[in-house]
Amino acid sequence: MSLNNVLPFVSTLIMVSFTVFVLQRYAVRRSPHFLFWGIGLAMFGAGSFAEAYLAIAWNKWVFFIWYLFGAALNAGWIGQGTVYLLSRKKWVHVLTAILVLGSIITTVLMLQIMPKLDESQFTPTISIGEQYRFIMPSVQDGATVRLSTPFFNIYGLITLVGGALWSAFLFWRKRVLPNRVLGNVLIAAGALSIGFASTLTRLGYGSLLYIGELLAAILMFAGFLTAASPQPDEIPVASATAPAGD
Amino acid sequence: MKRTHIPPNSTFYNKFIPVILIVMAIMTAIFILVAAGILLGFVPFR
Numbered sequence: 277m278s279l280n281n282v283l284p285f286v287s288t289l290i291m292v293s294f295t296v297f298v299l300q301r302y303a304v305r306r307s308p309h310f311l312f313w314g315i316g317l318a319m320f321g322a323g324s325f326a327e328a329y330l331a332i333a334w335n336k337w338v339f340f341i342w343y344l345f346g347a348a349l350n351a352g353w354i355g356q357g358t359v360y361l362l363s364r365k366k367w368v369h370v371l372t373a374i375l376v377l378g379s380i381i382t383t384v385l386m387l388q389i390m391p392k393l394d395e396s397q398f399t400p401t402i403s404i405g406e407q408y409r410f411i412m413p414s415v416q417d418g419a420t421v422r423l424s425t426p427f428f429n430i431y432g433l434i435t436l437v438g439g440a441l442w443s444a445f446l447f448w449r450k451r452v453l454p455n456r457v458l459g460n461v462l463i464a465a466g467a468l469s470i471g472f473a474s475t476l477t478r479l480g481y482g483s484l485l486y487i488g489e490l491l492a493a494i495l496m497f498a499g500f501l502t503a504a505s506p507q508p509d510e511i512p513v514a515s516a517t518a519p520a521g522d
Numbered sequence: 523m524k525r526t527h528i529p530p531n532s533t534f535y536n537k538f539i540p541v542i543l544i545v546m547a548i549m550t551a552i553f554i555l556v557a558a559g560i561l562l563g564f565v566p567f568r
Contacts (some may be wrong), residue, residue: 344545345564384529395542402541423561426557426558426560426561427561429557430554430557430558430561433553433554433557434550434554437546437550438550438565441543441546441550442541443548444543445543448528448535448539448540451527451528452526452530453526454526454527454529454530454532454535455526461539461543461546464546464550465542465546468546468549468550468553470552471553475553475556500539501538507533
């Protein structure tokens with residue numbers, strides 16, 4: 277078993293721990309941002325597990341999970357958690373409705389192309405991120421679902437990375453809560469490392485995808501734990517926007 | 523009332539953090555532009 281077979285499983289274990297940690301916080305505090313983060317992280321974990329499985333063998337429903345949760349939806353849902361953290365206004369609920377509707381439509385579109393998957397193109401020695409475009413039909417041939425992926429990823433990037441950077445900046449500017457500054461920087465760095473890994477995969481360096489995802493899982497979990505860690509003299513800073521870990 | 527403050531003489535928080543925030547903001551903008559380019563057809567979508 278090669279390193280590329282092991283790394284996605286390690287990422288999955290980290291993401292499962294991260295998901296459980298976040299959902300436990302939701303169970304205690306009932307804040308919607310924990311719920312959305314938990315759902316998004318669970319999607320990320322499911323995508324990582326599917327990727328790990330597809331590094332060993334083919335299964336079209338595992339591919340379904342990988343594409344839908346791992347490639348398309350997870351960033352948007354994690355990002356929506358950050359939106360709930362930064363604002364509790366009514367327009368956030370409108371965004372949630374759009375996200376849920378978009379996710380349902382994407383699921384239906386993905387189900388529609390399942391009979392068109394060309395599993396003869398599958399090679400277990402290549403990461404699924406490098407070969408999925410040969411397994412799925414093109415947009416012109418009916419895989420409209422592929423058009424939906426950039427929407428979720430752009431939204432996730434803006435909200436997750438943008439939200440973390442904005443929170444870090446606010447606390448840095450106020451010169452308070454260094455743990456939250458550092459925690460949000462780590463979360464942003466983790467999310468960006470997925471973007472790097474995906475871009476490098478697109479450029480033909482797919483072997484770096486798994487290490488990029490593992491790095492992302494470690495950085496985001498470390499960032500969350502750092503931001504959430506209590507400080508000796510910490511008090512709530514009402515005027516600052518609450519960052520991850522609140 | 524006490525607060526936990528960023529140490530005033532910290533090189534890490536005074537020098538490194540602002541630079542890393544700016545760098546990551548630029549990287550985020552680039553990623554968004556690339557993703558938007560894919561969406562709009564300017565960047566080849568394989």
